[in-house]
Amino acid sequence: MYPIVHTSVLAPTITKFVIKAPFVAKKRLPGNFVIVRVEENGERIPLTIVDSDNAHGTITLIVQAIGKTTRLMATKHAGDALVDVAGPLGNPTPILEGKTVACVGGGVGTAELYPITKALQAAGNTVHTVIGARSKDLVILENEMTDCSNHIVVTTDDGSYGRKGFVTDALKEIIESSPEITAVYAIGPLPMMKAVSNLTKNYSKKTYVSLNAVMVDGTGMCGGCRVTVDGKMKFACVDGPEFDGHRVDFDELIMRNRTYVAAEKISMNQYERECACKAKEVAA
Amino acid sequence: MSAINPLKPSERMKIPRQASIEQEAVVRAHNFEEVSWGLDEARALLESTRCLECKDPVCIPGCPVNVDIRSFLQLVMQKDYVGAVNKIRETNYLPAICGRVCPQEEQCEAVCTMGKKHPSIAIGKLERFVADYEIQHDLFVAPVVTEHRDEKVAIVGAGPSGLTCAAELAKMGYKVTIFEALHAAGGVLRYGIPEFRLPRKILDVEVNRIKALGVEIYTNFLVGRTATIDELFGEWGFSAIFLGTGAGTPTFMGIPGESLSGVYSANEFLTRVNLMKAYRFPEYDTPVHVGNEVAVIGGGNTAMDAVRTAKRLGADKAYLIYRRSRDEMPARLEEIHHAEEEGIEFHLLTNPTRIVGDANNWVCGIECLRMELGEPDESGRRKPIPVKGSEFVLPVQAVVEAVGQSPNPIVQSTTPGLNTGKKGIVVVDDVQMTSRPGVFAGGDLARGGATVILAMRDGKIAADAIHKYLEQKRTGGNGQAATA
Numbered sequence: 001m002y003p004i005v006h007t008s009v010l011a012p013t014i015t016k017f018v019i020k021a022p023f024v025a026k027k028r029l030p031g032n033f034v035i036v037r038v039e040e041n042g043e044r045i046p047l048t049i050v051d052s053d054n055a056h057g058t059i060t061l062i063v064q065a066i067g068k069t070t071r072l073m074a075t076k077h078a079g080d081a082l083v084d085v086a087g088p089l090g091n092p093t094p095i096l097e098g099k100t101v102a103c104v105g106g107g108v109g110t111a112e113l114y115p116i117t118k119a120l121q122a123a124g125n126t127v128h129t130v131i132g133a134r135s136k137d138l139v140i141l142e143n144e145m146t147d148c149s150n151h152i153v154v155t156t157d158d159g160s161y162g163r164k165g166f167v168t169d170a171l172k173e174i175i176e177s178s179p180e181i182t183a184v185y186a187i188g189p190l191p192m193m194k195a196v197s198n199l200t201k202n203y204s205k206k207t208y209v210s211l212n213a214v215m216v217d218g219t220g221m222c223g224g225c226r227v228t229v230d231g232k233m234k235f236a237c238v239d240g241p242e243f244d245g246h247r248v249d250f251d252e253l254i255m256r257n258r259t260y261v262a263a264e265k266i267s268m269n270q271y272e273r274e275c276a277c278k279a280k281e282v283a284a
Numbered sequence: 285m286s287a288i289n290p291l292k293p294s295e296r297m298k299i300p301r302q303a304s305i306e307q308e309a310v311v312r313a314h315n316f317e318e319v320s321w322g323l324d325e326a327r328a329l330l331e332s333t334r335c336l337e338c339k340d341p342v343c344i345p346g347c348p349v350n351v352d353i354r355s356f357l358q359l360v361m362q363k364d365y366v367g368a369v370n371k372i373r374e375t376n377y378l379p380a381i382c383g384r385v386c387p388q389e390e391q392c393e394a395v396c397t398m399g400k401k402h403p404s405i406a407i408g409k410l411e412r413f414v415a416d417y418e419i420q421h422d423l424f425v426a427p428v429v430t431e432h433r434d435e436k437v438a439i440v441g442a443g444p445s446g447l448t449c450a451a452e453l454a455k456m457g458y459k460v461t462i463f464e465a466l467h468a469a470g471g472v473l474r475y476g477i478p479e480f481r482l483p484r485k486i487l488d489v490e491v492n493r494i495k496a497l498g499v500e501i502y503t504n505f506l507v508g509r510t511a512t513i514d515e516l517f518g519e520w521g522f523s524a525i526f527l528g529t530g531a532g533t534p535t536f537m538g539i540p541g542e543s544l545s546g547v548y549s550a551n552e553f554l555t556r557v558n559l560m561k562a563y564r565f566p567e568y569d570t571p572v573h574v575g576n577e578v579a580v581i582g583g584g585n586t587a588m589d590a591v592r593t594a595k596r597l598g599a600d601k602a603y604l605i606y607r608r609s610r611d612e613m614p615a616r617l618e619e620i621h622h623a624e625e626e627g628i629e630f631h632l633l634t635n636p637t638r639i640v641g642d643a644n645n646w647v648c649g650i651e652c653l654r655m656e657l658g659e660p661d662e663s664g665r666r667k668p669i670p671v672k673g674s675e676f677v678l679p680v681q682a683v684v685e686a687v688g689q690s691p692n693p694i695v696q697s698t699t700p701g702l703n704t705g706k707k708g709i710v711v712v713d714d715v716q717m718t719s720r721p722g723v724f725a726g727g728d729l730a731r732g733g734a735t736v737i738l739a740m741r742d743g744k745i746a747a748d749a750i751h752k753y754l755e756q757k758r759t760g761g762n763g764q765a766a767t768a
Contacts, residue, residue, distance in 0.1 A: 023510050035504075037467060043560065043569040044467075069569060084467040086504035216560065216570070219465050219506055220692055221475075221532040222552035228543060233536060238694065252543050255645035259545035263571030270566045 001081040010140045013065045021085045022057030030115040031093030035218040037084035046215045048112035062111035068267040090241045095119045099182045100126040106188020113187040121148040130170045136161035197245030207245035211236045287337045301403035302331040309625035316479045328413040332360035346395040348741040369414040377451035383412025426496040431457040435523040440507045443471020444736045445727030446528035448743030454497035465506040475559040508694035524722045524750045531728035532692035541639025546647035550590045550686035575681025577601040582686030583613035590684045607635040612665045649677045691729045715749035
């Protein structure tokens with residue numbers, strides 16, 4: 001069991017967890033992820049490690065409650081425990097040194113981008129950051145990202161905070177005003193990473209994207225997370241999770257990630273019924 | 285040991301080979317309960333008395349781990365079932381598993397003297413009977429470990445080779461720790477072999493018996509990532525390491541359409557069902573998709589497991605597509621029979637060329653070519669040759685590819701000096717030592733794809749070699765002589 005030592009709500013549906021997992025904390029590098037199982041009958045889901053504290057043997061995960069498993073996880077608090085945390089998995093992010101780079105985070109992807117941004121700054125890079133969210137209440141880690149960036153722009157789709165518009169609009173301006181940028185690190189929803197990659201291709205800027213494919217084991221065993229990169233089959237868990245965004249077949253991955261939409265609905269409906277029953281029991 | 289069978293050889297030959305009691309095919313094709321219930325006591329006793337008690341029992345060298353078959357059969361004759369299972373356990377620590385999944389018909393039973401003129405003794409079924417008897421009556425007593433040694437040995441992977449190696453070393457008194465990447469021990473016995481061939485409660489019992497020897501198991505620990513081999517030797521303080529990480533990387537055929545939703549590697553399909561219990565979705569959270577018609581590609585045991593699983597998940601039609609003929613299938617005959625009985629439709633001499641998708645990117649068919657057999661190839665099997673213009677499309681909503689696996693590369697790529705050969709298979713000497721002193725390997729990692737029992741054999745050989753290696757190190761040698 002992996003005890004939860006702290007939780008805090010960062011935004012509606014987005015929760016930060018600090019979890020005791022000393023072996024993972026010790027070895028974790030920016031870009032690594034863990035496979036988590038919340039409860040005994042649960043599925044295995046990949047979650048990027050946001051931070052770690054080797055002295056206390058803890059890792060930090062930031063999770064948006066969107067499916068049954070993440071909603072169940074959001075009900076857990078300090079004192080509860082997760083049944084399984086395996087990792088650190090995946091290849092660490094290649095961290096450039098002494099260059100100018102751009103970091104682009106969309107939605108909860110900002111949490112996954114945070115450790116990379118921090119490492120890039122520590123490696124002496126000049127870091128331009130863009131973080132975007134649908135609206136003001138969903139903007140997360142603004143202070144943390146500001147601390148490890150030389151320059152930061154916050155965008156919201158609805159204009160309720162920062163600049164109105166998409167992250168690509170802000171990124172375009174940054175690239176044009178700072179042509180010395182050598183690489184772009186983008187993490188967020190697939191359509192956003194696709195849009196970023198399409199944009200940076202025009203400027204020939206090397207672009208790293210982190211692919212959130214459906215995984216079971218996370219160790220290269222099932223092949224469920226296969227993605228097409230440069231026309232070749234790659235496994236996101238062991239060959240990635242980061243790939244050259246200019247070579248990723250995003251449309252294929254977007255389709256593949258819809259495979260279990262119907263099953264997820266069944267899971268969610270059952271979970272909601274169970275929650276409703278429990279609520280009734282408590283009321284009675 | 286002298287002969288104890290009261291029957292004359294001629295009388296023994298008149299007794300028919302006793303058959304297992306099995307669930308009816310039409311019933312079992314829709315559930316995940318075990319196919320075979322094994323022999324009952326009366327049948328087991330009768331079967332044991334068929335043994336000719338050969339002076340030179342050829343069955344024993346026929347067993348990859350040299351179980352003293354003659355002695356265990358004699359103990360069965362004397363109704364000493366616990367004595368019998370303990371006799372097996374002297375050389376094979378997983379009898380309830382081997383009694384179920386070993387290909388006895390190619391090993392001990394293939395060379396059985398009775399088998400020359402009559403059906404051979406049902407050695408595997410008797411092994412299973414005594415192992416199950418002990419479990420049902422809760423009669424297991426862990427072997428007493430008399431000697432205790434200071435050295436710590438790490439086992440990487442809790443599959444058949446690792447579990448066996450761990451058990452043997454623990455019996456010798458070593459401190460043994462198994463590191464397993466998944467959340468449960470068993471390796472292919474857990475994620476690959478289905479419940480209907482190996483119930484998980486049997487696997488759990490066998491794993492617990494290894495823990496009863498003092499073996500510690502760390503799950504969720506991926507060696508190569510959570511700690512490297514060098515770290516296990518260094519800060520973790522292990523003196524020797526056995527690698528049994530299996531052949532976990534799935535092979536895909538490389539035909540168009542493999543990225544469609546509803547296409548699985550056999551590993552993924554079976555892992556979802558066996559490890560994650562997708563057959564009980566939504567009680568368990570992991571889903572799996574089969575649809576009404578499903579095609580499984582391949583002719584090995586994994587393909588049989590996958591296609592029979594697909595049928596049990598509710599597919600009306602479960603097809604097995606294999607490019608050669610039935611005679612060339614690498615699967616166990618028993619598994620092929622079981623599949624046929626359960627209504628699996630075999631498309632033999634058929635090779636898939638393309639997976640067809642619908643507008644939503646879901647599988648809706650598989651295009652195949654008919655094949656005919658030509659001259660034997662390097663494997664000795666007749667080579668399939670495509671028949672021109674024979675393309676046809678089979679409507680299916682799911683495709684499972686069971687066309688082979690290769691070793692998982694994580695340990696190899698993070699361990700300097702560990703030599704690998706073709707397909708990343710780890711190179712070992714005749715006592716399973718790798719190019720790294722103190723690092724041994726066995727099972728599919730060193731073989732590329734074999735059986736549970738051969739993996740166990742490797743684990744046993746490695747355990748003995750590790751013992752020799754550590755003894756030599758203790759007495760001042762460098763351990764190299766262990767490989768001589």
